Amino acid sequence: MSSAKRTPMVIPDRLESRFAAGLKSWEMLLIAVALAVFAVNALASPHFLNPWNLSDATFNFTEKAMIAMAMALLIIAGEIDLSVAAIIALASTAMGLALQFGADTPVLVLTGLATGLLCGAFNGLLVSGFALPSIVVTIGTMSLFRGIAYIILGDQAFTGYPSEFAYFGQGYAWWVFSFELALFAAIALAFGILLHATSFGRLVYAIGNNPTGALFSGIRVARVKFILFLLTGLMSGIAAICLTSRLGSTRPSIALGWELEVVTMVVLGGVSILGGSGSILGVVIAAFIMGMVTFGFGLVNVPGIVMSIFIGLLLIAVIAAPILWRRLRGEGFA
Amino acid sequence: MMARLLKSREALLAGAIALLLALVSWRFPGFVAPENLARIFNDTAILIILALGQTAVILTRCIDLSMAANLALCGMVAAMLNAAAPGIPVGALLALAILTGAALGAINGALVWQLGIPPIVVTLGTLTIYRGLIFVLSGGEWVNAHQMSEPFKDFARAELLGLPVLSWIAFLVVAAMAVLMTRAPLGRAFYAVGGNPTAAIYAGIDVGRTRFAAFTLAGAIAGLSGYLWVSRYAVAYVDIAAGFELDIIAACVIGGISIAGGIGSVGGAVLGALFLGLIKNALPVVNVSPFWQLAISGTAIIIAVVANARAEGRARRIILRKAEVLA
Numbered sequence: 136m137s138s139a140k141r142t143p144m145v146i147p148d149r150l151e152s153r154f155a156a157g158l159k160s161w162e163m164l165l166i167a168v169a170l171a172v173f174a175v176n177a178l179a180s181p182h183f184l185n186p187w188n189l190s191d192a193t194f195n196f197t198e199k200a201m202i203a204m205a206m207a208l209l210i211i212a213g214e215i216d217l218s219v220a221a222i223i224a225l226a227s228t229a230m231g232l233a234l235q236f237g238a239d240t241p242v243l244v245l246t247g248l249a250t251g252l253l254c255g256a257f258n259g260l261l262v263s264g265f266a267l268p269s270i271v272v273t274i275g276t277m278s279l280f281r282g283i284a285y286i287i288l289g290d291q292a293f294t295g296y297p298s299e300f301a302y303f304g305q306g307y308a309w310w311v312f313s314f315e316l317a318l319f320a321a322i323a324l325a326f327g328i329l330l331h332a333t334s335f336g337r338l339v340y341a342i343g344n345n346p347t348g349a350l351f352s353g354i355r356v357a358r359v360k361f362i363l364f365l366l367t368g369l370m371s372g373i374a375a376i377c378l379t380s381r382l383g384s385t386r387p388s389i390a391l392g393w394e395l396e397v398v399t400m401v402v403l404g405g406v407s408i409l410g411g412s413g414s415i416l417g418v419v420i421a422a423f424i425m426g427m428v429t430f431g432f433g434l435v436n437v438p439g440i441v442m443s444i445f446i447g448l449l450l451i452a453v454i455a456a457p458i459l460w461r462r463l464r465g466e467g468f469a
Numbered sequence: 470m471m472a473r474l475l476k477s478r479e480a481l482l483a484g485a486i487a488l489l490l491a492l493v494s495w496r497f498p499g500f501v502a503p504e505n506l507a508r509i510f511n512d513t514a515i516l517i518i519l520a521l522g523q524t525a526v527i528l529t530r531c532i533d534l535s536m537a538a539n540l541a542l543c544g545m546v547a548a549m550l551n552a553a554a555p556g557i558p559v560g561a562l563l564a565l566a567i568l569t570g571a572a573l574g575a576i577n578g579a580l581v582w583q584l585g586i587p588p589i590v591v592t593l594g595t596l597t598i599y600r601g602l603i604f605v606l607s608g609g610e611w612v613n614a615h616q617m618s619e620p621f622k623d624f625a626r627a628e629l630l631g632l633p634v635l636s637w638i639a640f641l642v643v644a645a646m647a648v649l650m651t652r653a654p655l656g657r658a659f660y661a662v663g664g665n666p667t668a669a670i671y672a673g674i675d676v677g678r679t680r681f682a683a684f685t686l687a688g689a690i691a692g693l694s695g696y697l698w699v700s701r702y703a704v705a706y707v708d709i710a711a712g713f714e715l716d717i718i719a720a721c722v723i724g725g726i727s728i729a730g731g732i733g734s735v736g737g738a739v740l741g742a743l744f745l746g747l748i749k750n751a752l753p754v755v756n757v758s759p760f761w762q763l764a765i766s767g768t769a770i771i772i773a774v775v776a777n778a779r780a781e782g783r784a785r786r787i788i789l790r791k792a793e794v795l796a
Contacts, residue, residue: 261771261774261775265778267775267778268729268778270532271718271722271774271777274718274719274722274770275719275769275770275771275773277715277767278715278719278763278767278770279767279770279771280767282760282763282764282766283764285760285764286760286761289758289760290760392712395534395593395597398593399593399594399597402590402593408587408590409587438609440600440609441601441604441605443597443600444598444601444605446597447596447597447598448598450590450593451586451594451595454586455580455584455586458585
């Protein structure tokens, strides 16, 4: 799905510094957008700066942002997983099913994690085991996973989760900081280290930049991709636990359409959809931007669907802006 | 060689459809009655039309996730105009819906062509924008059957030579697309651009312009479908056809259209859509809960993807083939 380039590829002589500079400027742009959103919100509504309100605001992105961490690695490696929301539905359904058999909170959590891992393994096996394009595979598994949830639940819902279970989605770790936010911070840190400070992270970039080159360098491309799908499944399982706990119920339509929001978050965060570049910091900032926009618009009574227009425009504008800027400065044509 | 493989894919799919029909009719003979088959075809007509638009886009190695949102927006525009001014003839509204759709598709195409933004990102963005615009336009209100004029509602449902107009339009679109894809320079350019963009440039084909044309065509088809959808179901609201973009892509994938571009046929896309439509209509007949439908089409997609990958012939790479798959 890459666009054809008419000009011959330019090989820069100082790759590292230019790369770093490019990344830095992208994150600066994101921070500027985040600050602008924050300032506009604070001016538009007197309730915005209340710490408890801000804490509430984090709930509408933490679960998606957890998945976005793993999705970022997957997209950097040149793959994509559109089944994440369906994994949430299936994991939540599995937990509800376990509940019917009298499972207590630890078993519920294990069920959620195991379902997420299994779904991730299934995706990974199809993509790296059979060398299939991940975009269509995960469109298929997306229907399959949510389909199984529909077969089990139909138009029913699972409710009656134990009160200890509510902590994951409704509890607070310290003062206004929710358990979900703390968990997200820990996950973001872990993924930041994994991507930017380990050899595994370098493999992810190498595969995304040139899969064939990576293969010839002796990287086990298939195995790395499999692990990335496993991680994405695991994160979806964790998100399923948090969301189920927060809502206190499971319906097969739970988290419908989240896959697009997660991908938007990742791309907005500066991860190239073609693979090979991006950073965890960018995705974290993008998650906060999306959360603040949604919350701020909510405070001034803008309906959710109008916010989605803004998110869509933001997605295209943030990608188009650097291209237009480069063109204006006459640095060649894309 | 490739043509033979493709033919076998279509034969395979036609065989699967025949088998499905045979299995269902073994217990429920009424299912294969001509009038029931005609009803199923009519029920699948919009999916067929949309799948053909998506086929053009996928052939050029792009993807359009905004088709269902485009459909809903054009349907709402037509419905609201009809409710506000019932005097406007249906033909004019139909033309307006197609033009609006083409314009929305052209926006996708222009962003891909002129700015080089990956199609999946562009259409992910415009999907939410178009869907949101429906809300802005309608204020979240529904346009109900009683607000629509009779000719507006009757158009898709009127019968002509024993078949609803909707079915005839599907036939017309299939025929037009078949001619375009196999006989017209533009259709061949779709294949060339998707098959090998670099070679296409050397052959004198403008890759960006061809992709722009594919997106505009898909948009026009979504606009046409928008009017047909609203006319057939006699209702327009923000969420019509929500999630349908994935059904459209599923129909294409099942029909053997390669997501990597350049491979696929009109016949395949039609059969892919018919296969999905048949499952949807057969489930209630064989007394399986409709909740099974999603899982079944998901399984069908996965099987189709595996089959597509084999048909695409991965034999080209000889060195290190084993290392590509999981050891």
